Amino acid sequence: MKMKMRPVMPDIVTGARIDLGRLRASILEMAAIGATAAGGVTRLTLTDEDRAARDLFARWCADAGLTLRLDDMGTQYARYEGRDPSLAPVLLGSHLDSVPAGGKYDGPLGVLTGLEVVRALRDAGLRGRRAIEIVNFTNEEGARFEPAMVASAVLVGAYTADFVHHRRDATGLRFGDELDRIGYRGDAANRPGAIHAYLELHIEQGPVLESENLPLAAVEGILGIRWFNVTLRGQSQHAGPSPMRSRRDAMVAAGRIIVGLRELALSYPDPVVATVGRLRPVPGVINQIPAEVVMSADVRHWTDEGLAEIAGKAEALMRRIAVEERVEIDIETIQNVPPTRFDPRLVELLDASIQAVGAPSRRMVAGAGHDAKYMNDITPTAMLFVRTIGGMSHCESEEIAWDDARLGAETLLRAALRLAEEP
Amino acid sequence: MKMKMRPVMPDIVTGARIDLGRLRASILEMAAIGATAAGGVTRLTLTDEDRAARDLFARWCADAGLTLRLDDMGTQYARYEGRDPSLAPVLLGSHLDSVPAGGKYDGPLGVLTGLEVVRALRDAGLRGRRAIEIVNFTNEEGARFEPAMVASAVLVGAYTADFVHHRRDATGLRFGDELDRIGYRGDAANRPGAIHAYLELHIEQGPVLESENLPLAAVEGILGIRWFNVTLRGQSQHAGPSPMRSRRDAMVAAGRIIVGLRELALSYPDPVVATVGRLRPVPGVINQIPAEVVMSADVRHWTDEGLAEIAGKAEALMRRIAVEERVEIDIETIQNVPPTRFDPRLVELLDASIQAVGAPSRRMVAGAGHDAKYMNDITPTAMLFVRTIGGMSHCESEEIAWDDARLGAETLLRAALRLAEEP
Numbered sequence: 001m002k003m004k005m006r007p008v009m010p011d012i013v014t015g016a017r018i019d020l021g022r023l024r025a026s027i028l029e030m031a032a033i034g035a036t037a038a039g040g041v042t043r044l045t046l047t048d049e050d051r052a053a054r055d056l057f058a059r060w061c062a063d064a065g066l067t068l069r070l071d072d073m074g075t076q077y078a079r080y081e082g083r084d085p086s087l088a089p090v091l092l093g094s095h096l097d098s099v100p101a102g103g104k105y106d107g108p109l110g111v112l113t114g115l116e117v118v119r120a121l122r123d124a125g126l127r128g129r130r131a132i133e134i135v136n137f138t139n140e141e142g143a144r145f146e147p148a149m150v151a152s153a154v155l156v157g158a159y160t161a162d163f164v165h166h167r168r169d170a171t172g173l174r175f176g177d178e179l180d181r182i183g184y185r186g187d188a189a190n191r192p193g194a195i196h197a198y199l200e201l202h203i204e205q206g207p208v209l210e211s212e213n214l215p216l217a218a219v220e221g222i223l224g225i226r227w228f229n230v231t232l233r234g235q236s237q238h239a240g241p242s243p244m245r246s247r248r249d250a251m252v253a254a255g256r257i258i259v260g261l262r263e264l265a266l267s268y269p270d271p272v273v274a275t276v277g278r279l280r281p282v283p284g285v286i287n288q289i290p291a292e293v294v295m296s297a298d299v300r301h302w303t304d305e306g307l308a309e310i311a312g313k314a315e316a317l318m319r320r321i322a323v324e325e326r327v328e329i330d331i332e333t334i335q336n337v338p339p340t341r342f343d344p345r346l347v348e349l350l351d352a353s354i355q356a357v358g359a360p361s362r363r364m365v366a367g368a369g370h371d372a373k374y375m376n377d378i379t380p381t382a383m384l385f386v387r388t389i390g391g392m393s394h395c396e397s398e399e400i401a402w403d404d405a406r407l408g409a410e411t412l413l414r415a416a417l418r419l420a421e422e423p
Numbered sequence: 424m425k426m427k428m429r430p431v432m433p434d435i436v437t438g439a440r441i442d443l444g445r446l447r448a449s450i451l452e453m454a455a456i457g458a459t460a461a462g463g464v465t466r467l468t469l470t471d472e473d474r475a476a477r478d479l480f481a482r483w484c485a486d487a488g489l490t491l492r493l494d495d496m497g498t499q500y501a502r503y504e505g506r507d508p509s510l511a512p513v514l515l516g517s518h519l520d521s522v523p524a525g526g527k528y529d530g531p532l533g534v535l536t537g538l539e540v541v542r543a544l545r546d547a548g549l550r551g552r553r554a555i556e557i558v559n560f561t562n563e564e565g566a567r568f569e570p571a572m573v574a575s576a577v578l579v580g581a582y583t584a585d586f587v588h589h590r591r592d593a594t595g596l597r598f599g600d601e602l603d604r605i606g607y608r609g610d611a612a613n614r615p616g617a618i619h620a621y622l623e624l625h626i627e628q629g630p631v632l633e634s635e636n637l638p639l640a641a642v643e644g645i646l647g648i649r650w651f652n653v654t655l656r657g658q659s660q661h662a663g664p665s666p667m668r669s670r671r672d673a674m675v676a677a678g679r680i681i682v683g684l685r686e687l688a689l690s691y692p693d694p695v696v697a698t699v700g701r702l703r704p705v706p707g708v709i710n711q712i713p714a715e716v717v718m719s720a721d722v723r724h725w726t727d728e729g730l731a732e733i734a735g736k737a738e739a740l741m742r743r744i745a746v747e748e749r750v751e752i753d754i755e756t757i758q759n760v761p762p763t764r765f766d767p768r769l770v771e772l773l774d775a776s777i778q779a780v781g782a783p784s785r786r787m788v789a790g791a792g793h794d795a796k797y798m799n800d801i802t803p804t805a806m807l808f809v810r811t812i813g814g815m816s817h818c819e820s821e822e823i824a825w826d827d828a829r830l831g832a833e834t835l836l837r838a839a840l841r842l843a844e845e846p
Contacts, residue, residue, distance in 0.1 A: 240790025367663025
């Protein structure tokens with residue numbers, strides 16, 4: 001389906017105009033920090049590259065006349081003041097850190113589109129009733145310091161600041177020490193107080209919008225996740241003299257579980273998924289039936305009931321296969337993240353804003369975690385997805401179309417200004 | 424099926440009598456060398472334990488009046504002279520080395536039953552027309568120095584002595600140096616010349632005889648082996664935002680291959696087998712669809728045509744699944760061992776000898792490699808299997824029943840003496 005799109009016009013409602021050239025230049029200049037030879041970005045949390053990215057962002061914000069704050073997690077807030085400074089601000093944001101050999105857009109697109117929105121408002125001499133703050137959350141990825149999304153987690157009380165400051169990277173360096181080293185430890189008093197709403201623009205990280213030929217989607221929530229660690233114990237025997245019918249083969253049980261979980265997920269509509277990403281046979285040699293296989297299972301659903309149901313079916317499936325293959329099974333639930341349901345009013349606003357810029361509306365549910373997940377606990381939140389080419393993300397070939405970036409920025413501008421005008 | 428067995432009688436044909444107490448004592452005394460706390464044995468090739476085992480075997484052979492020779496691989500030959508020393512001898516043998524944390528029987532049972540056979544003949548004042556030589560082959564297991572079965576391989580010209588002497592263990596020590604260190608480097612002139620026949624008694628290492636309630640089997644040959652290294656390359660994506668129907672999941676392809684190979688092997692009668700023992704996903708993390716899975720496939724059949732057929736079907740199956748899952752596949756054949764067919768006359772002799780000692784006859788094909796595989800290239804060869812409890816081998820719980828050991832020894836005595844009497 002090739003879709004007809006109305007040409008993107010200057011926003012006649014607000015008078016403000018997105019400057020795609022400026023947005024593009026900002027994204028590419030930011031991508032030069034930690035750039036990899038293959039066109040990607042390695043910009044791990046609290047490294048020199050992260051510092052350089054923060055410095056650049058801060059300079060742009062100052063140039064745009066924004067007021068900067070830094071909280072105790074190192075999260076940056078750049079405030080474009082509203083007509084009534086006493087009102088809770090509208091937050092727009094994402095993150096500037098990347099995974100190793102990641103892409104240019106996962107994170108920065110949201111931060112810099114937010115910046116472009118306030119640049120556009122400032123150029124037009126427009127100011128909302130409420131302030132708009134652009135947020136760069138520290139350590140969204142969790143690639144250097146685990147867990148991920150710690151800065152938004154601390155904001156909502158899911159972790160303490162002390163817990164996060166004591167996290168260590170693989171070389172033993174502490175989060176708090178590295179925050180000091182790059183000069184980005186701020187004050188807990190700079191955390192936002194009351195927040196009117198939070199909007200996060202992000203690349204989709206999946207192939208759905210591309211396959212449907214759509215540039216944007218209003219994101220209604222985030223899939224809930226259940227992670228299992230599964231241990232299968234059979235009978236290790238020599239691969240030669242052990243007849244097929246007498247075997248208790250942990251690998252065969254694992255193979256059937258991989259296939260069975262896929263079939264289970266396929267029995268649900270998108271975006272329900274099930275994945276086996278990790279699998280280790282013991283001893284793992286070519287001519288020995290493994291005594292043991294340790295594997296992961298990841299199932300995701302968008303409702304609490306659906307997640308409980310698919311997780312229950314996955315467990316039953318694994319136990320049934322273990323019985324049939326005469327292997328012992330241990331199933332350990334190692335993570336259980338309930339689904340996130342974003343604020344319906346904000347989703348509706350994003351949907352309407354997408355249509356207003358001339359794109360077809362599409363709602364979807366995000367498969368991966370984002371800071372918006374935590375922010376949703378303390379303020380009305382929603383996300384705006386921009387089409388990712390080939391569904392690629394967290395890799396150097398991560399790419400978007402600039403026309404999509406413009407549509408995303410126009411949408412964010414409309415939605416943000418609408419929220420900022422609210423009493 | 425509980426089988427009735429005639430009571431085992433002194434061998435009225437030969438007048439010689441197996442002394443089970445002596446055989447048992449020898450096996451247990453040998454098992455004390457390198458004994459593990461859990462009842463097994465660790466006696467790796469050319470270690471101090473291997474030297475102690477060789478010393479003990481040599482002492483017993485000298486006590487039995489046998490003449491000892493040592494060849495350049497360290498293989499020991501203990502000769503019980505025949506009435507006509509000019510005739511080629513009958514060889515009975517196996518190995519005294521073990522895998523790490525192996526069992527008491529895999530190898531020693533064959534060597535020490537051979538010794539018991541000549542002890543019995545000597546006690547009865549019997550001597551065959553041909554000499555009988557008991558052989559302890561060096562490094563059958565290949566657990567310390569790869570490859571396995573090097574001593575018999577050198578005898579038949581499959582490897583040169585120089586190649587073997589330069590093999591190194593995991594710590595860098597050389598086979599030849601370790602052979603010197605334990606004082607067991609002999610002379611290539613001591614390799615056997617013409618050999619009339621070779622018989623190897625060994626534990627079954629599988630559950631077939633136990634499941635059929637049979638103590639012994641005449642082994643007709645050894646399964647041919649085809650080993651594949653299979654690399655599946657799909658699309659690595661985040662486990663969350665990647666809809667099931669758009670995935671190119673290397674792990675799902677691997678799971679289907681595991682299940683498919685099992686089904687393929689089950690479409691053949693025993694002892695045809697297929698095994699996946701090794702599998703590694705890359706990157707192998709819980710929330711990422713693996714970009715790549717590297718796995719092994721091991722298929723075995725007892726005829727050349729059968730091996731070619733099942734290997735071809737396995738390849739076709741893997742390629743079909745790869746196409747269906749839209750992943751790339753590389754299939755590399757990393758080992759191709761043709762089936763071994765032992766001398767039919769010797770198999771017949773063992774079969775008749777089993778019946779003569781009062782046990783039901785059962786022929787079978789060995790699934791694992793043995794020195795008999797190489798010996799078959801230079802002399803008429805066959806193997807005699809003794810039931811293994813629970814099909815366990817290469818582990819500390821490896822076990823046999825002593826009644827089975829006696830029946831095996833009686834069978835070997837009959838067959839060996841018959842061969843030694845041949846003109």
